[in-house]
Amino acid sequence: MPLLEIRNLAVEFQTHRGPFRAVDGVDLTLEPGELLGVVGESGSGKSVTMLAVMGLIAWPGKVTADVMRFDGIDLMSLSDSDRRKIVGKDIAMIFQEPMTSLNPSFSVGYQIMETLAVHEGGSRRERRRRTIELLEQVGIPAAASRLDSFPHQLSGGMCQRVMIAMAIACNPKLLIADEPTTALDVTIQAQILDLLVSLSRERNMAMVLITHDMGVVAETAQRVMVMYASQQVEEQPAERLFEQPRHPYTAALLEALPERALEKRLNTIPGVVPGIADRPSGCVFNPRCNFAQERCRIEQPLLEPKLGARVRCHFPIRGDVS
């Protein structure tokens, strides 16, 4: 049984110009312990997809899905209070800005112990012991003396470690990391990433890593989902995706990596991501696509298995996988 199963997820917001779909038709299956990378530009719907899984889309946002099942439980039909028993316990999430994601008015110890208190109860002393243990696991030196520290007394990297400790406090089966290293120094980024990957392996904890850094995905993820303009455009095992992308967007994205630049000039994707009001008809990528044909401008492609990948394209890139 897959840990997380999503069919045709959509998130819709009301705007002045009418409804806008921030996420449109996302299908996703995640096995226990699996590490999935979700890549895409800012505003492509990566975070919103995962916030929908967490049940954190606030009114007036509207979440619809044919199927959204976690560990056999139908998330769509769950009441708010039942949902909260899962969120923070079996599914946990960490965010992009560790400094502002922790409440400035409470000590980090309090904030971790609060999660434990809500989901597991137990005595105050037990929670305290467990919190120290968690802080040690995420690599915070002198953990016991850090309990009473406030977020502003810690560095960004330390704050992210605290966030991770809080997230893994109740041994979640799924950890969603929303650009966990974007706001951190480059030297700290690698440490945090290593920590997340090793925690995931040790605990057989599935992880969704949202990022716009292809390098991070290449190093960590087993499978990669690429999003563009609210839609999921491609999904493949990581290794194959880097070797032979099937969607022209993915291919263009990889060509734009500085590491892959063969000439002096960096490859770029012409044009910009379409905004809320100017989504093109047909394939969302067609105005910027080098391979676009008449059909791409009229008919919206479906997300289908093609050439060993799941891809939303009428004319996926052929080419051999060695």
Add this chain to the structure above:
Amino acid sequence: MLRFVLTRVGLVIPTFLGIILLTFILIRLVPGDPVQVRVGERGITEERRLALLHEMGLDRPLHVQFFDYVGGVLQGDLGISIITKKPVMVEFLTLFPATLELAFFAILFAASIGLPLGVIAAVRRGSAFDHTVMGLSLTGYSMPIFWWGLLLILLFSVDLGWTPVAKRLSDDYFVDQVTGFMLIDTLLSDDPMNEGSFLDALHHLILPTVVLGTVPLAVIARMTRSAMLEVLGEDYIRTARAKGLGSIRVVAVHALRNALVPVVTVIGLQVGTLMGGAILTETVFSWPGIGKWLVESIGRRDYPALQGGVLVIAALVMTVNLAVDLLYGLLNPRIRHRR
């Protein structure tokens, strides 16, 4: 922290001198003097008038009077009331509990209603509830309170007969002043004649409390709403929700704690407004407190009483503001730990 306190206290001295100078000059700018006011229309010989002024020490040059007064204040002597011949400090302390009692209930009323209203309005922003609360609070804030008081008296006291019109206690009771707080004194009184006087005192408090508390209530509700709106959009609120906390806990603990800093400031600042409002409220309700006393002192040109009263109130307002600044530290760890 100590340095912070010392800096703030250091600022108090020039502020005091300014206040003394201002009240000293302003009251003397009002036409007439204590003697003229007392003799009224009957008139008095110029000789007698000068003799009386000399007796009060008011015939001396202004600067001599001023330095004499400041000298007294520095020694803790606020002077003697021209009219009652009692020390100003004694007068003040006798009347102040009445004002304090009223102000305490007014701020309690304002905070206990304004805070929840502001929080709910923020959580349901844009709803009919939000618009109603904000509309009402704007009305309350704009209401001249003497007129508001009269309106309430007309409705509740005159038409409906639910509440007393004025004073702190019905004439049926006679309660000795022990603490000056009517609610406490009525409880302390063991005279069987005074049975029920506590409820009577409470009954008398209702309308003045509402009148005096209206403006602070409006300010607190609006401030709470805007502070909460800001905080509710913060990342750590999303984190709190992601932890699986219930929405009441998210709002009441994680959001409110952070929103309280500006709200507490506003409550502190309301103490000044409250003293100003007390003057009007006490006059409307014949409430025998500092406000009514000050207004009467102006009418009687009782220079020492007025100067002393304003000075002590200013001292109180400054003390409360300092206390509020210190309270920040408790509410906001970022301030507490700053060097």
